[in-house]
Amino acid sequence: MVFAMQYPAFAQTAKTSTTTPASTTAKPQLGTYGFDTAGMDPTVKPGDEFYDHANGGWARSHPIPADKSSFGMFTVLDDLSKTRTREILDAAKGDPQSKVGAAYASYLDAATVEAKGLAPITPWLNDIKALKDRKGYAALVAKAARNGVKGPFALYVGQDDKAPDAYIAQMTQSGLGMPDRDYYLTDSEKMKADRAAYVAHLTKMLELAGENNAAARATALMALETDIAKVHWTRVDSRDADKTYNKMTLTELAKAAPGFDFAAFLKANGIASTDLLIAQPTAFTGTAAILAKAPIDVLKDALLIRSLEAYADVLPDAIGAQNFAFYGTTLSGTPQREDRWKRGINFMKANLGEEVGKVYVAKYFPPETKAAADALVKNVLLAWGRRIDGLSWMSAEAKARAHKKLAAFTPKIGYPDQWRDYAGLEIKADDLFGNALRAKQFDFAYSVGKLGKPIYRWEWGMTPMEINAYANFGMVEIVFPAAILQPPFFDPNADPAVNYGGIGAVIGHELSHHFDDQGSKYDETGKLVQWWTDQDVANFKALTGKLITQYDAYEPFPGEHVKGALTLGENIGDLGGLAVALDAYHASLGGKPAPVIDGTTGDQRFFLGWAQVWRRNDREARLRQLLVIDPHSPSRYRTDIVRNFDAWYDAFKPAADGKLVLKPEDRVKIW
Template identity: 65%
Template sequence: MRRSLLLSSLLAGSALLGACATTGAADPAAVAEQTQVVGQAATGPVSAASTGKPQIGTFGFDEAGMDRTIAPGDDFYGFANGTWEKTTPIPADKSNFGMFTVLEDLSRSRTREILDGVRTDANSKIGVAYATYLDQASIDAKGLAPIQPWLGKIKALSGKAGYAALAAEASVNGIEGPFGGYVGPDDKHPDVYALNLSQSGLGLPDRDYYLSTDAKMVETRNAYVAHVAKMFTLAGEPNAQARAAAILAYETSIAKAHWTRVESRNADKTYNKLTLAQLQKQGPGFDFPTYFKGMGATVDTVIVAQPSAVAGIAKAIAAAPVSVLKDQMLVRSLDQYAGVLPKAFDQESFAFYGTTLSGTPEQQQRWERAVDFTSDALGDEVSQVYVAKYFPPETKAAADALVRNVTEAMGRRIDQLEWMAPETKQKARAKLAAFTPKIGYPDKWKDYSNLQIRAGDALGNAIRAANWAHADNFSKLGRPIQKWEWYMTPMTVNAYANPVMNEIVFPAAILQPPFFDPNADPAVNYGGIGAVIGHEISHHFDDQGRKYDANGSLTDWWTPEDVTRFEQRTAALVRQYDAYEPLPGLHVKGALTLGENIADLAGLTVAWDAYQHALGGKPAGVVDGYTGEQRFYLGWAQVWRRSYREANLRQRLLTDPHSPSQQRAWVVRNLDPWYEGFKPAPGSKLYLAPDARVRIW
């Protein structure tokens, strides 16, 4: 769906907690408490308030999942989660499985109940959308007839002159093209919307998949060509293998122009405001004015994220035969809408993108994908019912209080910093005071009255939903900033920080166990959701978020000395994560994951301070044999329970700005209270001498 593509673009400058679009289901043999939560989900709101008992364990932590044969100083993740990992298989329809996926399945099951209740109601848009997507038999019976008009338009393209207009139409229809375009606040003028343009054009996840000589990457490229050829064959197209090979060659030329992901996360380097004339001069091989006009944007300037890459892509387009440009768009269309095409297309698309790239053996059930489609296409309409049923006011109030506590703790940390100049501290405090926390759900809902959803027209519904999302985004040009807008639905198990809006956002679905339980021990809550809150707050002060001021403007507000001292500390964190090797020969990329690693470190630091402040000077006490420090850090480790299939972990190490879960749990090695709680011996694998521990916030 286009809305998913658009969300990725809109959040490109934001920082997410890191669920990373996972999906999952609980395993009853290994996670008894969590499974009980999932099992109860369909009957009503999950709330332990009626019993006064935490939903997980005796104090909010699943002790049965621990492996006490592992020393916490050698592998804190394994100590807290080792038995869970050994006894919890990854479900066949998952590329990875953990606490995020447990809650995602819970959210999906709840949403299914909502949609099942209206699936026969001809007057319910969400019911019609859901029921129509579910009807695979009807989709199969129609064959390719519904998409043939669009495929015919692609095939009718006779020369390069019409390519830009067709690429724009494809983008409006939700089909990824050579560039990514979206409307968002101007980073240097956050009170106005601007048109943004970024590199795109690849069918594989990243430039490395095309350029690396690693045997696994070569194997993946061969599988990609086979997949493209299969899609051509299914569509009745001749010369499938040769045409697929030509697409790979074309995309390889694009990949050579792409910036790396490390380069693309630099907020200063990716802000390049160009006039249309300047852009056209840099990329003469592509008709940008026609492209923007076709997307519905009448502008004089555009903010280009990767100018040399955009110019390189335009050059690749100019050099490519028009037949290859048409073929790429044709295959991209079939893959984008495979879920609402005959089953053979759906199965082949999943076989490559699901199994080959992520290692997932089986596709999700049709109802799960129908729920996801409906939630994507009509998110706010589904959300209104969801929050009314599953997000009680008392949970929102408790979360509001936690956010206030952690935000105040961040303020105290700023005041105590030794490395930051007083004048910068004052501005940092002003930025913190200007924060907008968003908890649970939006204050305003989007209106879908002009989105047509038709029974029996699954492809049409998908394309019209993409059109609606595109129009909704591009209609913002020239209008006041919509500060009420959310970039995630309340059903999403994640959180994000948006530096341009100076906001932190916590959807309803993450505000439940194991992240947050009003009846759990406060130490576990502060180590779980408290650290998540601190994580998102601190993103506004990480290596990129710090570049935005209290108004959300990308500007230089630190002294040069502040920057130097900050970068000395962050460089040490880069080196620490560079040393981790989750797969043989594949290390964590410390520079790519820096922002998230800073946020994990700062989030735990600030959450610990907030927890101590909440105790009001009283000792935390011992609960079931665990001290306050131990319960706090066990709460952190528990939320990062996650197992990966090798292909999925490989892809993440190449593309994901988040470190793998095991390494995220290991961030505790930099925190003095963790040493006080678990007493790791010098020489332990995670042990760091006090002067070697990275201390930032």
Template identity: 60%
Template structure:
């Protein structure tokens, strides 16, 4: 189902994106001793059995730390990749399943939503009757004058159109909400899938998928109409910005009067569209102006039948899981198997958990955190955050490339941070959302509409600082630059990321580095453009910016050289922010770990020094096996590097060389002057 953007007009940065902690007064933990009791993993929180000690750390640290795990771990049939995040996600989903199973008998809203989604027999029995009125509305579109209003209705239903966006914080006035508009209109994962010859098989399969869905819906001339849609979207891809261009916070902030937008992008009635989606605004923040103009022209040039057909296709895909089984299976066959390589769709109960957790997030979350997030875990995580902030402050003070006046502002930004740990301070009220037994399609449609209405109703209201962009059941974390916050859901605060009973070094190499990662996003190549108030503003000196760019370009070049698949490289500029965050996060976590030792030497455990255990803890959280199709897709669409390259960021850290003594001839070895040292 569609999830409305809850953060800002600039997307928050996740790991795989309340009480303020003031860094000046934060104090490190007094003890370096693990909590009493046995850790959940191994003797000290690390899986030694998963190592491959036949591999030299300097040749392949990722393989050394987890190569045996990689060889022995199969990717489950319902996954496109598998790693530590998935182990915890499966645990979180199983726990939520138990909660929802208990709720079925109570007749509660979440129990009813869950049970109704599970009832595929009822869904099949109703056939296309639930969606038929909407399909009739689409078929009744006879001229383009009615197209914006129909798109607005589709948007409320969670159906993607030629434009994306929503209501979020104004990046230059973050205390205010504003409407944002971004490029859209593609059914494939990226513009490259339309324009790059190496994706020709996927493009052909997409056209076949459209034809199959049309045939299932009883539509005539399916193949010709499918080709027309793909041709139309190829034109949109041609004018779309690349992902590298679209991650630039300055280039994507273009506040425009709606009348001026209409002049610069003729061919689409934006004022009508904004009014009908519930945002009758005078101004809008446009993400990619030339792309928006190009899409408007494509709409103006396209036959009305093609516009109808694209909306029909988007509708069938958006609701495939609550339509007859044949639609659900075909949708998965393309998006799950063809594009990601996943052989088998997840069993229905897993998807029912995901649907219910998305539709009624906070009702489910409240039950989850009561049962699975003890106060002592939150307290320990709070302390770790304070320690990492202290380490980041110390790092900033030592920087040779940053001017003193900029350092003062950087300290002020750290002091303004709001760390959010575990779960929100308040919850949404779903009283206005109707959930009906036996109406899976209607429940999904009304849940989408509730989220849409909640989002657009923010215009003109005070900032909802309590709101989260992830549920507590999510195994992830994020940084939101306009909120000046870092957010860590409950589900990630578990082994291998964090175990209060594990060795301190492993915890700092795991969740400590994750905390540092998210914190450093506020100082990466995009987050650094936001000041202590969350405003998109210049607060670095020109010399700072030049120095910073010189350092980060070295890191981009380093990642450009990685070749996870033959002939397919990491995009160093697309992944720059995340790679920088990995380097910075691990750097400050290392400092925080040594500060937490309180001046004492770390003990040897199972033959490993404290520093070795720290870096092994880092690599352990990135263990992941990929299906080739998924890895290919990630390399084009994801701002995160593959797991092996994330783990191998250690090659830029001097203490790693001291810990493992890699040979200069090793594949990972970098001469001291070639190592990237930003923080």
């Protein structure tokens, strides 16, 4: 299992000056010590709304751009990353030998795309239309999977959670066009409106493909997806590593879900192994039964629509614009599509990401930044070891194993040690759809090709240009792409407190994932196994239950709450990450007091650094969507994790009646 998020600053002994930041060689990019004080709102008391106290001025002065559903520190850096990547790609366009240049040129050549119309995708759409009966349906779904088109089930190859030295074919529930089962089943006015808009979207897509009787066919497809939604697992159940580990033979799967020919599906995709991991068995049983009864024409329309959506951005603009109108505007509230060059960057990252990344890191990720980040990661790991020793709820036996797990960690900083080889991927400068199709087929073959081979331990799940980070349980690793190692997360010229509150907490967050409610189920080898005592598990659940209750109480809109169970892993990550980063910061002072800079103490700067990275404005539609589908809490409430820290109370001295103030016994402390 992999969970995404972020990073710290090097262990630097703070100077004793009370007026200058730690660095004397250069000024930080933000403010006088790495924090943008102009973005604060001093009229808001920190004990009432710490997010607004630290970020209120910024929020008022930074409207969301028309082509974004939200805008914040992540998007600021993403814009910078895209601009830099564009420079790299523009330079490559003129090189006839550059695969990257040819791919980017094909994306920018909108005139050729429009001139070809739907001709490039027509052979595949004709394959769908040619299906006459159920006998060939599984093979057609298999071809859809190879073409990167969503079917009723999703297939990929990954580590076996209980045998992490081996790959295994894995399947998960799929088949929905809207983001989650709740969109089909929740009886709210917003969801009803989204459902009506979805049927209108399906109708329009069928019309754009030249299909007849579009409205009736869209209604039938909506009915099929609604039936599938009823048997889907919830996102809370689907994130449970124990519940979703179900090893079955092909024979067992066929018996459990007889309405779909899984043998034909797997054979067509070159998978000979009889052992599979099925994430949601009852959803497979239910979906297969629905497929067995559904009219074949409706099943064909599902593949046709998913094909148009999968390739919407490389087809004529009418298709892409309609797809964006529903998914971008209706569901996320974004008024305007990104410029074509920006969409081209996304296309390149998805299909030739590491080929571009090689140039990106050579140009924008200096060795000294990597070295500083390496040092900071080591400091955070050391601090985590000290926190393990100080736990009152964990047994000595489990602590010993926790130290073994900590010692087994592989931090990956900046970029892969071994780059992906794209030699087998054919790219043509005048064939955008063909490039996209071949790239999806290339990736599918790459995934299936792992079966029977040693684990690709060098592999990365993100490009160096991503503003993100992640934890990989099976690999026992934490991964930080180059592009996130920039202000406000990381600035070598900023005060260490701000860096530890920023990238330090992000590093701690990813480390904490390995000890959250799911990551803690994996031992030092990456194996899914209970390595705690039963009492340890009970103690841990009592603490995490308090965190669920705390987040369940947050109500961004009347009647719409944060889902504490869905966001639990990320909230544990924030809680543990901030705690270990604070410990690491204090240790970095070497026993000396932190300086007072511009009237702020070290701990105040630390917590302000944490708040600063979560500056973000969301469109209402997008925020409502995230409450349903996102395992992360909204940024405001991620900032509010500070209310569980005694050090935050000591630093800001909030009034006893402050809205965020918790009694000492109500403050959650886990790691």
